[in-house]
Amino acid sequence: xxxxxxxxxxxxxxxxxxxxxxxxxxxxxxxxxxxxxxxxxxxxxxxxxxxxxxxxxxxxxxxxxxxxxxxxxxxxxxxxxxxxxxxxxxxxxxxxxxxxxxxxxxxxxxxxxxxxxxxxxxxxxxxxxxxxxxxxxxxxxxxxxxxxxxxxxxxxxxxxxxxxxxx
Numbered sequence: 001x002x003x004x005x006x007x008x009x010x011x012x013x014x015x016x017x018x019x020x021x022x023x024x025x026x027x028x029x030x031x032x033x034x035x036x037x038x039x040x041x042x043x044x045x046x047x048x049x050x051x052x053x054x055x056x057x058x059x060x061x062x063x064x065x066x067x068x069x070x071x072x073x074x075x076x077x078x079x080x081x082x083x084x085x086x087x088x089x090x091x092x093x094x095x096x097x098x099x100x101x102x103x104x105x106x107x108x109x110x111x112x113x114x115x116x117x118x119x120x121x122x123x124x125x126x127x128x129x130x131x132x133x134x135x136x137x138x139x140x141x142x143x144x145x146x147x148x149x150x151x152x153x154x155x156x157x158x159x160x161x162x163x164x165x166x167x
Contacts, residue, residue, distance in 0.1 A: 013136045015071040016046050019156075021145075023050070023065075023078075025133040026152050030105040032057055038076070046076045056090070058082025060100035063089035064157045094161050098124050101157075107131070107149040109167045124162045126150040 020038050027033040032053040039047045050065075052058035062080045069076045079086065090097050095111040102108035102124070112123040126149035135145045150164040 012138070014074075016040075016048075016069070016074065016076045018135055019069060019076065020048055021133055021135045022152060022156050023048075025131050025145075025147075026107065026149070026156055027105065029107060030102075032104055033061075044074060046074060047079065048076065049079045049081060051081050053083065055082045055084055055087060056100050057103070059087040059090040060097045062087050063091070063097050064101050064159065066158055094159055095122050095124075098157070098159065098162060102153075107153075111162075121163060122161045124150075124153060124159075124164050125167050126153055126164060128166045 016038050020035065024035040027035055027050070034051045036049040036051065050061065052061060058080055059082065065078060065080065067078045067080070069078070090100060092100075095113060099111050107127050107129070109125040109127055112125060114121050114123065129149060130146055131149055131152055132144050132146045134143050137143050137145045140146070148166055150166050154164040
């Protein structure tokens with residue numbers, strides 16, 4: 001019998017915590033954004049607040065982030081608060097919204113628009129670095145997720161046209 005057979009199996013974190021970890025990993029380096037903890041006080045609807053110091057950035061995040069997610073029988077509601085309370089979602093071209101949401105975040109480099117024949121491509125260029133955070137990853141000995149900022153942004157930001165890449 002293996003020594004590991006006697007180790008108690010711990011329960012993995014719920015998916016709403018994984019989502020909060022991803023948001024915190026993407027925005028945690030941005031001095032104007034604070035990603036709050038998940039509040040599980042209601043069994044059916046969990047909540048989380050993202051506080052943003054800049055109204056324009058808060059409006060852009062409101063446009064880019066899903067504010068209601070369903071994980072099985074649990075709904076998670078994300079509230080985005082700017083200096084003047086809950087902002088209206090920014091209505092602008094996708095690249096302008098991305099720039100407003102990510103400006104000042106050291107993981108963001110720039111947006112770029114490029115013509116390829118008759119096709120116009122939009123790029124959100126992220127830093128050439130690795131983001132690592134704990135997230136119950138059973139494929140990693142320490143439970144960490146190791147991901148490129150471009151892949152992280154693509155996973156959590158709700159965009160239609162942007163291609164995410166690394167500088």
